Amino acid sequence: MNRLLTLLRIQFLNWRLSLAMPVGLLALILGINLAIFASIGDAAPPEGRTTGAIMSIYIIIGVGYLQSMTQLFPFALGLGVTRRAFYSATALLAVVEALAYGALLLVLSLVERASGGWGLGLKFFAIDFLVVDDPLLQWLVYAVPFVAAAALGIFNGVVFKRWGQPGVYAVTIAFSVVLAAAVVLVSWQGWWPQLGGWFAGQGTTALFGVYPLVLALLLGGAGWLVIRRATP
Amino acid sequence: MSELAREPSAQRATNPVSLTGVSKRYREVAALDGVSIELTENTIHGLLGRNGAGKTTLMHILTGQAFETAGDVRVFGEHPYENAGVLNRVCFVKESQRYPDWFVVRHALKAAALLYPDWDETFATDLVHDFDLPLDRRIKKLSRGQLSAVGVVIGLAAQAPLTIFDEPYLGLDAVARQLFYDRLLADYAERPRTIVLSTHLIDEVSDLIEHVVLLDRGRVLLDGDAETLRGDAVTVSGPSGAVSSFISGHEVLHREDVGGMARATVRGVAERPDLGGLSFEPVSLQQLVVRTAQSRRDAEPRRRVLDGPVGAGSANGNGGSS
Numbered sequence: 318m319n320r321l322l323t324l325l326r327i328q329f330l331n332w333r334l335s336l337a338m339p340v341g342l343l344a345l346i347l348g349i350n351l352a353i354f355a356s357i358g359d360a361a362p363p364e365g366r367t368t369g370a371i372m373s374i375y376i377i378i379g380v381g382y383l384q385s386m387t388q389l390f391p392f393a394l395g396l397g398v399t400r401r402a403f404y405s406a407t408a409l410l411a412v413v414e415a416l417a418y419g420a421l422l423l424v425l426s427l428v429e430r431a432s433g434g435w436g437l438g439l440k441f442f443a444i445d446f447l448v449v450d451d452p453l454l455q456w457l458v459y460a461v462p463f464v465a466a467a468a469l470g471i472f473n474g475v476v477f478k479r480w481g482q483p484g485v486y487a488v489t490i491a492f493s494v495v496l497a498a499a500v501v502l503v504s505w506q507g508w509w510p511q512l513g514g515w516f517a518g519q520g521t522t523a524l525f526g527v528y529p530l531v532l533a534l535l536l537g538g539a540g541w542l543v544i545r546r547a548t549p
Numbered sequence: 550m551s552e553l554a555r556e557p558s559a560q561r562a563t564n565p566v567s568l569t570g571v572s573k574r575y576r577e578v579a580a581l582d583g584v585s586i587e588l589t590e591n592t593i594h595g596l597l598g599r600n601g602a603g604k605t606t607l608m609h610i611l612t613g614q615a616f617e618t619a620g621d622v623r624v625f626g627e628h629p630y631e632n633a634g635v636l637n638r639v640c641f642v643k644e645s646q647r648y649p650d651w652f653v654v655r656h657a658l659k660a661a662a663l664l665y666p667d668w669d670e671t672f673a674t675d676l677v678h679d680f681d682l683p684l685d686r687r688i689k690k691l692s693r694g695q696l697s698a699v700g701v702v703i704g705l706a707a708q709a710p711l712t713i714f715d716e717p718y719l720g721l722d723a724v725a726r727q728l729f730y731d732r733l734l735a736d737y738a739e740r741p742r743t744i745v746l747s748t749h750l751i752d753e754v755s756d757l758i759e760h761v762v763l764l765d766r767g768r769v770l771l772d773g774d775a776e777t778l779r780g781d782a783v784t785v786s787g788p789s790g791a792v793s794s795f796i797s798g799h800e801v802l803h804r805e806d807v808g809g810m811a812r813a814t815v816r817g818v819a820e821r822p823d824l825g826g827l828s829f830e831p832v833s834l835q836q837l838v839v840r841t842a843q844s845r846r847d848a849e850p851r852r853r854v855l856d857g858p859v860g861a862g863s864a865n866g867n868g869g870s871s
Contacts, residue, residue, distance in 0.1 A: 320633070323663045323664060326663060327659075327660045327663060327664075330652065330656040330659055330660060331651045331652060331653070331656055334651045335651075384649070384650070384651075388647060388648070388649040388650060388651075389649045391646075391647040392646070392647060392648055392649055392652075392657075392660070393660075393664075394612075394614055395612075395640075395641050395642070395643065395646055396640065396641075396660065396661055396664045396665070396703075396707075397612075397636040397637050397638070397639050397640060397641075397664060397665075397709070398636070398664065399613075399631045399632070399633050399636060400631060401631055401633075402633065545631075546616065548609070548614055548615055549614055549647070
């Protein structure tokens, strides 16, 4: 446990970059969106005043974990850290960080709703399909996708450390092939209406709180199998 | 091949590093081929060999970063792979060490300080000053020499019971390299520990290292006490006939003939007789290493046809080119 806490501290040695940068970028993106919607005035109708820019914070966090695997992992291994310790610490950090960012987004979504969309009727955080009534569930709806983004970054980083760039290509191609095959199958069988209906029936909590968690657990488990024989 | 490998097993169990028949194969290539060595405690070991001899592979296996395909690897009596109890006591500084892009020098040193219980902050500060390292500069922006200096500072200040330097001097100028050797030796004298120094700058470290392991094409060519090895070999020169009769029956590492005169480097000759105009010169560690590697290549059956002509030597190692 002591070792895990030490590794967490090492992750935050450059806290300005690890912590302030994602939050700063989020503020910047929010600011840009506020400026745009303020400047276009009534050109956008009320139902069109929604932006998906919140997605960027998830991508930023995922890329951070990717770099953690490709750069911090080789460094830590040279300093006598085991793969197990590094991976556990990274997974722990992903959960803690997801809860923290989830809480931040929850607070900001409450502010957004209370302020009438920052006085502009803008939906940046409290996008319709993300909103649930229960605050605790709302927290998870924001937090769990962070875990999935981190798991995606970690998994890609681990594949890169184990098999290099060809490995990343292979995984990407394999994933694309499976996805394309699924699309062909669904189209061929004419399942699109059923699929759409299924998604519509799932509800926000399942779509953002449960399935991403399943994805994260699968990727996390697969990543562990891969990292065991990875060389720095 | 290795004298030390024949030590009793009780002794072996206590050595920080004990390898028995360790091999590492990548498809058809053997990076390590049946390596058996013992690295004793509180000694500076020189791991020597040409590029591609298997030095880095060996060090990666010692630190659980690469995996042997055969043989027994013991570090502090246990297998190092994913072994926190062992790896906590090992610091591995390699020439190609990757640092996170977002680290400044201070962060890298702080990380090492957090991970090594015996980290010596005062020593680290002194070394940073000696090497003139800019603490707040991004590691990405450092010169090659400064990057090497970061590794040197970490390796020395970590005070790990087993410290491994893999060609840590890349880009360091002669003055900085001497500084590294001086600081290493002074600190080692005060606080002995087990140090493995992989290098091909043999002359520079020959006064530093106490035990030599010479690797060539994944095999151990020399393994012994540095002092003994140096005394073990001699270069003799004189009239061809006299040289030939003197060296017959000994292991000839190298021989060259010019006119009626010959010059040969031989191992295992204790006496220096005053006869027939023979003269003797001591052999430096570097010469010994170079000559040993050369003679083994000539004597060894070719592993690959592309390597050159076959049959340049005879089985007993006496057939040096002439």
